[in-house]
Amino acid sequence: MIRFYFILLMLTFISCxxxxxxxxxxxxxxxxLQNPVRINVNDWFYFSADSNLYQLFMYYSNTELGNAKLIDTVDFSSYKSMIHCFKSQNDDSYIVLWETEYEYYPLIYAYYVIDGKIVNIGELLISLPCQSCESFEYPIKYIRILQNGNEIEISFLADVNYKPRKSADWQLYKAGVLKFLFNTETNKLRYITSSN
Incomplete structure (x- = not known):
């Protein structure tokens, strides 16, 4: 009987x-531009543009109005730019997606925020798989983010176009096939498909 409870305890430990x-x-x-974005008590994002409205700058600070650090820059968009905050269900970490719409596509940059630090995950080269979309904003609600140990997986619950960095062409991937994997120890981003 003791052996049975020990095995049960080990299975629970392994599954957790x-x-x-x-x-x-x-x-x-x-x-x-004039309003900071506060994702929690300590983490803030600030935005500014150059005087000619050519570029949009994103700054991060882990204290209100204090020591804002330049994180990224994109070409200015006359459409819209959004910040989407995904909170971990296990700890106080976040994945932040910065989405900026342009005439024919969106840019989506991902960041990992934990313990007052921000790590640039990289650009997610994705777009909607349609020829006549009225909006080229990617439906953020169809993005799924999971963490298993030191690996964060970003996948898509809807079809998505993806453009590999060394390719000139966009490729269509069905829902669940394309995944981005970010290692929180090495800060490296890679992608896989279910056919890999």
Whole structure:
């Protein structure tokens, strides 16, 4: 009987060790140049543009109005720019997606925020798989983010076009086939498909 309880305890320990933690969409904020975006008590994003409106700058600070650090720059868009915050269900970490719409496609950059630090995950080269979309904003609600140990997986619950960095062409991937994997120890991003 003791052996049975020991095996049961070990199975529980092993299954907990390999379980995934999900990041859930907490908030989305439209970017306004004069208004900072606060994703929690300590983490803030600020935005500014150059005087000619050629570029949009994103800054991050882990204290209100203090020591804002330049994180990224994109070409200015006359359409819209949004911040989407996904909160971990297990700890105080976040995945932040910065989405900026242009005439024919969106840009989506991903960041990992934990313990007052921000790590640039990289650009997600994705777009909607349609020829006549009225909006080229990617439906953020169809993005699924899971963490298993030191690996964060970003996948898509809807079809998506993806353009590999060394390719000139966009490729269509069915829902669930394309995945981005980010290693929180090495800060490296890679992608896989279910056919790999």
């Amino acid at each position: 060790e390999h379980s995934s933690s999900e990041f859930k969409l907490q908030n989305s904020f439209q970017i306004k």
